[in-house]
Amino acid sequence: MSNLKIGIIGFGTVGTGVYKTLANHDGIEILKIAVKNINKPRSIKLPEGLLTDNPFEIINNPDIDIVVELIGGVEPAWEYISTAIKNGKHIVTANKELLAKKGEELFNLAEKYNRVCLYEAAIAGGIPIIMPIKTILAGNNITKIQAILNGTTNYILTKMDMDGASYEDVLIEAQKLGYAETDPTGDVEGFDAAYKITTLATIAFKKRIKLENVYREGITKVRQKDMEQANEFGYKIKLIANASIDEYGNADVRVHPMLVSKNTTLAHIDYVTNAVELTGHPIGSIVLSGPGAGEFPTASSVVGDILAIKAEFGKTDYMLPMMRCHHETTATPIKIEDTYNKYYISITAPNAIGVIAKIGTICASKNISLASVLQRGVSENNTADIIVITEMCQERLIKEVVNELDNCTVNSLIRVAE
Amino acid sequence: MSNLKIGIIGFGTVGTGVYKTLANHDGIEILKIAVKNINKPRSIKLPEGLLTDNPFEIINNPDIDIVVELIGGVEPAWEYISTAIKNGKHIVTANKELLAKKGEELFNLAEKYNRVCLYEAAIAGGIPIIMPIKTILAGNNITKIQAILNGTTNYILTKMDMDGASYEDVLIEAQKLGYAETDPTGDVEGFDAAYKITTLATIAFKKRIKLENVYREGITKVRQKDMEQANEFGYKIKLIANASIDEYGNADVRVHPMLVSKNTTLAHIDYVTNAVELTGHPIGSIVLSGPGAGEFPTASSVVGDILAIKAEFGKTDYMLPMMRCHHETTATPIKIEDTYNKYYISITAPNAIGVIAKIGTICASKNISLASVLQRGVSENNTADIIVITEMCQERLIKEVVNELDNCTVNSLIRVAE
Numbered sequence: 124m125s126n127l128k129i130g131i132i133g134f135g136t137v138g139t140g141v142y143k144t145l146a147n148h149d150g151i152e153i154l155k156i157a158v159k160n161i162n163k164p165r166s167i168k169l170p171e172g173l174l175t176d177n178p179f180e181i182i183n184n185p186d187i188d189i190v191v192e193l194i195g196g197v198e199p200a201w202e203y204i205s206t207a208i209k210n211g212k213h214i215v216t217a218n219k220e221l222l223a224k225k226g227e228e229l230f231n232l233a234e235k236y237n238r239v240c241l242y243e244a245a246i247a248g249g250i251p252i253i254m255p256i257k258t259i260l261a262g263n264n265i266t267k268i269q270a271i272l273n274g275t276t277n278y279i280l281t282k283m284d285m286d287g288a289s290y291e292d293v294l295i296e297a298q299k300l301g302y303a304e305t306d307p308t309g310d311v312e313g314f315d316a317a318y319k320i321t322t323l324a325t326i327a328f329k330k331r332i333k334l335e336n337v338y339r340e341g342i343t344k345v346r347q348k349d350m351e352q353a354n355e356f357g358y359k360i361k362l363i364a365n366a367s368i369d370e371y372g373n374a375d376v377r378v379h380p381m382l383v384s385k386n387t388t389l390a391h392i393d394y395v396t397n398a399v400e401l402t403g404h405p406i407g408s409i410v411l412s413g414p415g416a417g418e419f420p421t422a423s424s425v426v427g428d429i430l431a432i433k434a435e436f437g438k439t440d441y442m443l444p445m446m447r448c449h450h451e452t453t454a455t456p457i458k459i460e461d462t463y464n465k466y467y468i469s470i471t472a473p474n475a476i477g478v479i480a481k482i483g484t485i486c487a488s489k490n491i492s493l494a495s496v497l498q499r500g501v502s503e504n505n506t507a508d509i510i511v512i513t514e515m516c517q518e519r520l521i522k523e524v525v526n527e528l529d530n531c532t533v534n535s536l537i538r539v540a541e
Numbered sequence: 542m543s544n545l546k547i548g549i550i551g552f553g554t555v556g557t558g559v560y561k562t563l564a565n566h567d568g569i570e571i572l573k574i575a576v577k578n579i580n581k582p583r584s585i586k587l588p589e590g591l592l593t594d595n596p597f598e599i600i601n602n603p604d605i606d607i608v609v610e611l612i613g614g615v616e617p618a619w620e621y622i623s624t625a626i627k628n629g630k631h632i633v634t635a636n637k638e639l640l641a642k643k644g645e646e647l648f649n650l651a652e653k654y655n656r657v658c659l660y661e662a663a664i665a666g667g668i669p670i671i672m673p674i675k676t677i678l679a680g681n682n683i684t685k686i687q688a689i690l691n692g693t694t695n696y697i698l699t700k701m702d703m704d705g706a707s708y709e710d711v712l713i714e715a716q717k718l719g720y721a722e723t724d725p726t727g728d729v730e731g732f733d734a735a736y737k738i739t740t741l742a743t744i745a746f747k748k749r750i751k752l753e754n755v756y757r758e759g760i761t762k763v764r765q766k767d768m769e770q771a772n773e774f775g776y777k778i779k780l781i782a783n784a785s786i787d788e789y790g791n792a793d794v795r796v797h798p799m800l801v802s803k804n805t806t807l808a809h810i811d812y813v814t815n816a817v818e819l820t821g822h823p824i825g826s827i828v829l830s831g832p833g834a835g836e837f838p839t840a841s842s843v844v845g846d847i848l849a850i851k852a853e854f855g856k857t858d859y860m861l862p863m864m865r866c867h868h869e870t871t872a873t874p875i876k877i878e879d880t881y882n883k884y885y886i887s888i889t890a891p892n893a894i895g896v897i898a899k900i901g902t903i904c905a906s907k908n909i910s911l912a913s914v915l916q917r918g919v920s921e922n923n924t925a926d927i928i929v930i931t932e933m934c935q936e937r938l939i940k941e942v943v944n945e946l947d948n949c950t951v952n953s954l955i956r957v958a959e
Contacts, residue, residue, distance in 0.1 A: 144680055144823050243677055249824045251673040259661055259672040262562055262844030388830065391809060405562050406667045406841035409831030412806065419823030426680030426823075431863065439857040445849065 126152040127433045130181030130212075132203055133193035134158045134174075137217055137244065139167060140422030141191065148426070151433060155181045182207045189432055191425060192216040201225055208236050213442075215428040217244035217421060223318035223334045226325065230448035239443050241428035246319045247272055247397045249420025250413040254427070256326050256401070258445050265327040265403035268366040269540065272319040274395035274415040275310035276342050276362040278302045280380075281393040284350045284359060290343060302395060312341035313378040316364045324366035324376050327401065329450045332366070336456035338377035345380050349469060349535050352510050356495060358382035358467075359390040363540060374454035375462050382467050382512075382539040388412070389540075460519040465494065465539035468511045468525070471532040475507035478531065482511060485527050491516040512539060544570040545851045548599030548630075550621055551611035552576045552592075555635055555662065557585060558840030559609065566844070569851060573599045600625045607850055609843060610634040619643055626654050631860075633846040635662035635839060641736035641752045644743065648866035657861050659846035664737045665690055665815045667838025668831040672845070674744050674819070676863050683745040683821035686784040687958065690737040692813035692833045693728035694760050694780040696720045698798075699811045702768045702777060708761060720813060730759035731796040734782045742784035742794050745819065747868045750784070754874035756795035763798050767887060767953050770928050774885075774913060776800035777808040781958060792872035793880050800885050800930075800957040806830070807958075878937040883912065883957035886929045886943070889950040893925035896949065900929060903945050909934040930957060 127150060131138050134156050145151050156169070157178040181187055182203055190207040192214065194200055200221050204214055205228075214233065216222070222229070222245055233240045243253045247270070256265070271277050275297065282293040294311070297303035309315050317339045324332045342362050353360050363381040368374040383390045388410045392398040397415025402408045414420035435442040472478035479498060486493055492514035501507050513521065525533050545568060549556055552574050563569050574587070575596040599605055600621055608625040610632065612618050618639050622632055623646075632651065634640070640647070640663055651658040661671045665688070674683070689695050693715065700711040712729070715721035727733050735757045742750045760780050771778050781799040786792040801808045806828045810816040815833025820826045832838035853860040890896035897916060904911055910932035919925050931939065943951050 140823060147682070148680065250827055251669070251677045251829075254677040255669040255673050258676065258849055259669045259842065259845035261848045262566065263841055264565070388806070388809070391806070405558060405837030405844075407832045407835075407838050409668055409829070411669075411827070411829050413827030414825045417825075420825050423681055423824040424677065427677035430679045431676055434862040435857075438859060438862070439853075441856060444852040444856070 126150055127189065127436055128187050129153045129189050129191060129429065130155045130157070130184060130187040131191045131193060132157045132178045132181060133195070135193065136418045137421045137425065138193045140418035141193070141425045143167065144419070144422045144426045145429070148430070151429065154187055155184065157181050178203050182210060182212070187212060188436065189213045189215060189429060191429070192218055195220065197221055197224055204229065205232055208232050208238050208240070211236065211238065213238050213432050214240040215425055215432070216240065216242050217425060218242070219245040219315065219318040219322065223321040226322060227331060234448065237441065239432060239446055241431065241446060242322070243428050244421045244424035246323050247399055248413070248415040248417065249423045250397055250399060250411050250415065252323070252399050252411055253326060254431070254446065260401070260406065261445060263403040263406050265401055266368055267402040268320070268324060268327055268364070268399065269389060270320065270323070270364045270399040271361055271389060271392050271397050272364045272399070272415065273310055273313075273316040273362060274397060275303045275307065276316070277392065277396065278394050279311070280342060280345065280360055280362065283345070283347050284354070287347060289347050290345060311343055313339045313362065316362060316378040320364035320366055320376055320378060323399070324374065325450070328366070328368045328374060328454060330368065330372055330374065330452050330454040331450060332374055332376050332454055333456070336376065338379070338459040340379035342380055344535070345537070346535060349467070349537060352469065353382050353467065356382075356510070356512060357385050358539070359385060360537065361389060361392070363389070368454060372452065372454050373457050375457040377459060380537050382537055384540065387540070460522070462518050463515045464518060465515055465541065466513045466521050467535070467537045467539050468513070469534040470509045470511065470528065471534060472507045472509060473530055475501040475505055478507055478509065482509065482528065485524050486513065489516070489520045489524060491520060491524065544568055545607065545854055546605050547571045547607050547609060547847065548573045548575070548602060548605040549609045549611060550575045550596045550599060551613070553611065554836045555839045555843065556611045558836035559611070559843045561585065562837070562840045562844045563847070566848070569847065572605055573602065575599050596621050600628060600630070605630060606854065607631045607633060607847060609847070610636055613638065615639055615642055622647065623650055626650050626656050626658070629654065629656065631656050631850050632658040633843055633850070634658065634660050635843060636660070637663040637733065637736040637740065641739040644740060645749060652865065655859065657850060657864055659849065659864060660740070661846050662839045662842035664741050665817055666831070666833040666835065667841045668815055668817060668829050668833065669845075670741070670817050670829055671744060672849070672864065678819070678824065679863060681821040681824050683819055684786055685820040686738070686742060686745055686782070686817065687807060688738065688741070688782045688817040689779055689807060689810050689815050690782045690817070690833065691728055691731075691734040691780060692815060693721045693725065694734070695810065695815070696813050697729070698760060698763065698778055698780065701763070701765050702772070705765060707765050708763060729761055731757045731780065734780060734796040738782035738784055738794055738796060741817070742792065743868070746784070746786045746792060746872060748786065748790055748792065748870050748872040749868060750792055750794050750872055751874070754794065756797070756877040758797035760798055762953070763955070764953060767885070767955060770887065771800050771885065774800075774928070774930060775803050776957070777803060778955065779807060779810070781807070786872060790870070790872050791875050793875040795877060798955055800955055802958065805958070878940070880936050881933045882936060883933055883959065884931045884939050885953070885955045885957050886931070887952040888927045888929065888946065889952060890925045890927060891948055893919040893923055896925055896927065900927065900946070903942050904931065907934070907938045907941060909938060909942065
């Protein structure tokens with residue numbers, strides 16, 4: 124049988140890992156790699172003529188079967204991918220932003236041209252998650268996801284916790300080590316995790332989730348002091364991507380810092396490791412964890428997708444039926460104000476006398492039960508630092524509580540995972 | 542399109558879970574269920590005529606496309622499955638013992654008749670592991686597996702650790718709760734885990750592992766005192782299924798109790814939960830954890846396999862190419878005496894004077910380095926309890942050390958995970 128022919132667009136860290144990994148696999152030939160700058164020095168020796176600075180030498184090449192898109196971002200990736208599909212190419216991509224913003228168009232186009240578009244590498248790097256959900260877990264009704272999907276923020280939060288360091292100091296260190304970008308916004312403000320949970324929830328719930336309905340809060344306001352206090356109560360603070368759906372198709376999808384109990388697996392997922400907990404019926408709960416990024420782990424997923432296409436290429440009129448996009452309906456979004464959560468609240472009160480009574484009264488007036496309250500002494504200037512952890516209550520009501528705590532400073536309001 | 546028609550042989554816990562789960566899936570019809578006793582009262586109402594006490598009404602039924610085998614054991618399961626394949630049926634099975642003992646024959650027969658045999662439920666219950674290894678992880682060279690594959694023993698070890706109870710007391714409790722069988726041999730002596738790691742390593746390493754080459758030790762000799770001492774050194778004791786393979790195809794596959802560092806995920810897999818850690822290139826390490834048994838989790842895997850067959854049924858001449866058996870070679874076994882491990886040794890010495898020197902001298906004479914030594918006081922009758930943890934050394938040599946410790950009682954010798 125003739126070789127399966129591949130073109131790669133984008134040759135950074137992941138592309139290099141894919142190139143090295145495919146070198147060990149027979150029957151696959153990389154015909155062209157499109158890069159921005161042909162003359163840039165590379166860490167590996169490449170055959171003459173393999174590189175091009177014109178992606179259309181791949182997209183319009185009639186010999187190429189699969190286009191592997193590794194440049195990221197919406198444009199020009201969408202132009203490249205959509206043209207490639209129209210030209211009859213199958214697609215393998217690691218582009219989480221494109222999937223979150225253009226997923227519906229992308230999969231509709233792929234179905235129209237009967238081409239597959241695989242994207243295991245876009246979510247949680249090397250962790251097998253998309254293909255397992257689409258195949259061996261297909262009999263399940265998955266209703267809940269809790270996940271750590273961004274290695275940069277998990278690294279920062281882990282270092283803050285372990286070293287007792289501030290967010291600002293750890294960010295600088297992470298930037299020096301290459302774990303955070305010069306402009307860290309995409310990671311630390313939760314955009315990256317929001318892209319990933321949008322696609323992951325869409326696949327798991329078999330209903331489309333729209334990125335604009337995903338609530339998002341980053342980690343920039345998490346104080347080292349909150350971590351200390353969380354630890355005392357038996358929690359770690361993690362940036363958690365949450366998604367849940369009820370039986371009527373109402374979906375609550377969001378990314379924000381959370382206190383997670385030390386009794387859970389997620390609390391022990393440290394540094395750049397990612398993890399995904401899926402809950403549904405009949406399976407119950409499973410946790411899949413591993414490297415969420417990096418040259419080789421991400422290459423594992425890209426190459427897995429390529430091999431899945433290779434296995435069925437030319438042997439059937441409708442390849443990889445389970446890996447296609449099967450849902451046509453969109454979930455109804457639940458607004459963050461309407462969600463129910465437990466909350467950790469750090470309060471500084473100007474006058475210690477009566478403040479616990481005041482907090483208790485305000486919460487009681489809204490039927491909010493308190494799980495834990497801690498006031499440790501009174502400072503010299505008669506202010507008091509108080510930590511409250513509530514039972515489940517509606518976000519709208521907790522915001523009212525915060526507003527009604529006049530005279531007090533609310534230092535932090537962080538949701539607590541059930 | 543006409544329904545996919547299924548026959549189920551065996552209708553215990555898992556079968557019932559499969560029946561209930563398939564009720565939610567269109568396009569699949571259960572034609573017959575074979576049971577030992579048709580008149581036994583069942584927890585669910587079944588359509589008239591669904592049950593039979595003759596499995597050949599399924600195996601020889603020309604309308605049935607898939608035979609789901611859920612009776613376990615080698616015979617008569619092998620007769621049923623092999624006849625069904627010859628009759629053109631695809632197979633879904635949860636039978637770990639049959640796979641470990643007859644895997645090669647089974648997959649050769651299935652290939653000969655161009656039928657698929659899927660078995661996700663046989664290993665680690667609901668955890669997606671076989672299909673991910675065969676598909677999205679296919680680009681990897683997996684070289685190491687460490688896994689908790691038996692819920693009964695993990696439950697017993699967890700309870701011993703948490704409650705400070707003896708093996709015997711916890712076993713009785715586990716039997717009362719239904720977590721252990723009346724004759725617990727298959728679980729507590731490690732047979733169940735040995736069956737599972739045999740198949741799991743065969744799949745992961747792409748070389749056949751023979752059950753008779755899998756070293757096996759159960760948990761019956763693990764003392765509560767060992768757990769206490771392990772805890773002090775930062776370890777938990779778990780029944781670990783290990784497999785590793787070198788670049789020449791030499792495989793070391795075994796099941797035995799191990800001290801695992803509390804810094805690892807496996808140390809925190811408690812009660813009946815299972816977990817599989819896979820290490821290889823390019824992925825690095827991933828850990829997949831979840832329910833290893835039970836009606837619904839196991840049904841998730843059985844139904845996942847059925848849906849995979851359904852997706853390609855009738856659409857191609859060679860279904861599910863990635864899920865076929867691809868290896869023809871057998872790994873070369875490494876004998877347990879030739880393996881290298883760290884060891885935990887609990888020693889009682891009759892005379893405290895000079896005993897540490899003696900242990901040190903014997904170990905040094907064999908070039909064995911000691912990582913930790915702990916002697917806590919001397920008892921009234923002048924005996925001393927000593928714990929030694931070694932660095933890596935060959936099993937053959939540590940056995941010599943144990944033999945040469947004359948006058949001392951070696952209470953326990955347990956391997957320590959790296």
